[in-house]
Amino acid sequence: MTFEYAPAPESRSIVSISPKYGHFIGGNFVAGTKHFPTINPATEEVLSKIACGTKSDVDAAVKAARKAYVGTWSKMSGKERGKYLFRIARIMQERAREFAVLETLDNGKPIRESRDVDVPLAAAHFFYHAGWADKLEYAGLGTSTKPHGVAGQIIPWNFPLLMLAWKVAPALAMGNTVVLKPAETTSLTALLFAQVCQEAELPAGVVNIVTGDGSTGALIVNHPGIDKIAFTGSTEVGKIIARAVASTKKSVTLELGGKAANIVFDDAPIDEAVEGIINGIFFNQGHVCCAGSRLVLQENIADEFLEKLKIRMNKIRVGDPMDKNTDLGAINSQEQLLKIRELTIAGDKEGAQRWSPECALPSKGFWFPPTIFTGVTQGHRIAREEIFGPVLSVLTFRTPQEAIDKANNTPFGLSAGIWSEKGSRILWASQQLRAGVIWANTFNKFDPTSPFGGYKESGWGREGGRHGLSAYLKGVSHE
Numbered sequence: 001m002t003f004e005y006a007p008a009p010e011s012r013s014i015v016s017i018s019p020k021y022g023h024f025i026g027g028n029f030v031a032g033t034k035h036f037p038t039i040n041p042a043t044e045e046v047l048s049k050i051a052c053g054t055k056s057d058v059d060a061a062v063k064a065a066r067k068a069y070v071g072t073w074s075k076m077s078g079k080e081r082g083k084y085l086f087r088i089a090r091i092m093q094e095r096a097r098e099f100a101v102l103e104t105l106d107n108g109k110p111i112r113e114s115r116d117v118d119v120p121l122a123a124a125h126f127f128y129h130a131g132w133a134d135k136l137e138y139a140g141l142g143t144s145t146k147p148h149g150v151a152g153q154i155i156p157w158n159f160p161l162l163m164l165a166w167k168v169a170p171a172l173a174m175g176n177t178v179v180l181k182p183a184e185t186t187s188l189t190a191l192l193f194a195q196v197c198q199e200a201e202l203p204a205g206v207v208n209i210v211t212g213d214g215s216t217g218a219l220i221v222n223h224p225g226i227d228k229i230a231f232t233g234s235t236e237v238g239k240i241i242a243r244a245v246a247s248t249k250k251s252v253t254l255e256l257g258g259k260a261a262n263i264v265f266d267d268a269p270i271d272e273a274v275e276g277i278i279n280g281i282f283f284n285q286g287h288v289c290c291a292g293s294r295l296v297l298q299e300n301i302a303d304e305f306l307e308k309l310k311i312r313m314n315k316i317r318v319g320d321p322m323d324k325n326t327d328l329g330a331i332n333s334q335e336q337l338l339k340i341r342e343l344t345i346a347g348d349k350e351g352a353q354r355w356s357p358e359c360a361l362p363s364k365g366f367w368f369p370p371t372i373f374t375g376v377t378q379g380h381r382i383a384r385e386e387i388f389g390p391v392l393s394v395l396t397f398r399t400p401q402e403a404i405d406k407a408n409n410t411p412f413g414l415s416a417g418i419w420s421e422k423g424s425r426i427l428w429a430s431q432q433l434r435a436g437v438i439w440a441n442t443f444n445k446f447d448p449t450s451p452f453g454g455y456k457e458s459g460w461g462r463e464g465g466r467h468g469l470s471a472y473l474k475g476v477s478h479e
């Protein structure tokens with residue numbers, strides 16, 4: 001006999017969403033000119049209208065950031081800057097439930113994840129960097145480090161608040177001021193963060209938020225008053241940005257796509273590995289740059305492993321992201337859903353075998369069931385391209401070297417996973433893998449103290465940890 005979970009919906013009464021938003025410039029909310037709707041991807045309900053930043057909005061934000069840099073922030077001691085970061089972190093903790101509910105409404109991710117992962121980690125990034133602000137001379141980065149000045153920061157929709165924290169916390173701690181653009185579909189928590197900046201009495205202009213689409217992002221990238229660009233998003237846009245800044249003095253960090261291999265050797269603890277594979281690909285609907293989207297499985301355990309994986313996938317609860325029992329929420333946008341569909345249809349056409357558990361998907365909103373493809377070969381598009389959805393491509397191997405060769409056969413190099421009970425095998429494999437982050441017998445573990453970033457088409461530079469500090473300092477090497 002199995003027991004069903006009773007619905008456990010989180011209340012949305014804690015958030016108050018304005019019908020229309022402007023930008024946050026020079027410490028104030030200023031009206032926008034053009035607006036576009038932002039919707040709840042789980043229901044298609046229009047939540048609010050977001051301003052689309054124009055050239056004059058970006059000019060005003062850069063001017064405010066420069067004024068704050070020259071007049072206040074660059075003159076302030078690290079100890080004083082740190083106090084503001086601590087204050088922001090504490091307010092984020094105090095308003096954690098509000099942030100979590102708003103993130104889930106705007107993004108479609110399960111409340112369990114926004115509540116237990118996104119928001120606590122975002123606050124942790126501010127706490128961590130607050131600690132560095134007055135200890136920079138002990139970070140091994142030189143004794144007279146200098147910030148860049150004004151940082152332009154462009155972030156994606158998969159972890160809206162967390163990516164903001166990854167960008168804003170180190171920039172401010174190192175002494176920069178910022179102009180940040182959230183993604184078009186997920187601006188609401190950034191605008192709530194602007195309120196937190198006001199509540200923390202952060203000096204006006206230190207943080208400026210200009211909402212908008214890719215054209216607003218491009219205005220920031222190409223603005224002559226910006227000294228540093230930090231971008232997270234697709235490799236395609238990353239390349240456009242790299243070209244745009246190539247002939248300028250702007251410093252740049254790019255955190256781009258991935259196609260991580262999660263390698264399971266035949267000596268792995270199978271039940272734990274199944275759980276790790278599930279977490280690796282279905283966490284955040286697979287909208288994760290470091291998702292374990294390729295399962296590289298030793299052939300002699302493949303049948304047993306896949307059977308257990310399917311049993312576990314049958315238990316994934318898909319549906320209302322506001323329900324505390326939900327494991328897999330909505331796809332963030334119709335555009336992303338179409339992209340997932342297109343790539344999975346390519347998988348069918350190229351001859352891979354698709355399997356999904358039976359699950360009833362809501363009739364409104366954007367949904368895709370948890371899916372695995374077996375019989376995938378290295379030439380298939382679903383083995384090479386970032387699907388950025390709840391879709392796992394399974395490849396098999398016979399020898400450890402074959403596993404490494406398959407894992408490294410990708411233009412990306414962001415992350416990888418190794419499942420084995422043998423320590424020597426883990427150490428050997430981790431030395432062979434060309435990936436910036438390698439997890440062993442676990443996956444998708446994030447911590448502000450740990451540097452994150454990739455090789456090859458996965459980007460330039462590191463975020464987090466001591467390494468990430470250098471990205472916001474002049475003339476200090478990234479790696």
Ligand code: NDP
Binds near residue numbers: 158185218221241
């Ligand atoms: P994008 O790379 O287009 O978007 C990331 C951010 O860059 C958004 O804020 C976007 O604005 C902005 N942007 C878009 N074009 C430009 C430009 N020319 N100059 C400056 N900024 C720009 O990602 P998408 O959201 O379109 O997603 C497409 C694919 O990218 C996904 O399917 C996935 O494969 C991958 N992706 C990877 C991520 C990662 O973490 N590595 C994160 C998100 C997506 P806008 O508000 O218009 O989106």
